[in-house]
Amino acid sequence: MAKRSRDNCPILRATNFIGDQWSILILREFFLEGARRFQDLQDVLNVSPNTLSGRLKRLESGGILVRHQYSTNPPRSEYRLTDKGRALAPVMNALHDWGTAHTDDLP
C-alpha cells in the first residue's frame, strides 16, 4: 500500500461501497450462486427488506451489480455482478482465506 492522502485513499473509496457486513454477505451470494433475485437474497440472508433494498441500491449505483428485468408480465428482475463487481473476487477470496485460517470454525 502506498502512503498517500487519507482523504482520497483507494481503500477509503472501496469501503464506501463495500465497507459493511451486509454488502459483503450480499456479494458473497453472487459469487456463490450467480444471478440472484431480491427474494433469493432475503431467504438466504435473513435480512430485512429495507436493509437489503438499501444495500442493493448502493451496489447498483456503484456499478457493482446490475438489475436485469427478465420478465415484463409479471415484472420480474434479478441482479448480476458487473465486470467491476466480479473484480472484487480477490477481496472476497482474501477475506475467505483469512477467515478460514484465523477465525474459529464452530463445532
Add this chain to the structure above:
Amino acid sequence: MAKRSRDNCPILRATNFIGDQWSILILREFFLEGARRFQDLQDVLNVSPNTLSGRLKRLESGGILVRHQYSTNPPRSEYRLTDKGRALAPVMNALHDWGTAHTDDLP
C-alpha cells in the same frame, strides 16, 4: 470460495471483526505506519473517541491488535498488529487494488 453453510462461513466470521469501514481504516493506519497510539489514530482519522475505543477493543479482543504499555509513569500505550493482524495484508491489498482500478480518483 467453496459453497457451504452461510451461518458458519469464513467470510461471515472475518467480517465479524473487520466488516465495517472504521475497522478497515484503522487497520490501514497500522499497515502504513506501524505501531500507533490512540491519539495518533484519532488525529489522522478524525473519528470520535467512543467509536475509536470500541473498534480498538473489538480488534484487540479478536487478536488482531495488541496493546503494549511502553511507559508506566506517565502511563502510555500503543497498539500493534499481531501476526493474525498482519495476515490481513492480502485483504487490505485487494481492497487497495480494487479501489485504485475501479473507483474514481478525486481531481
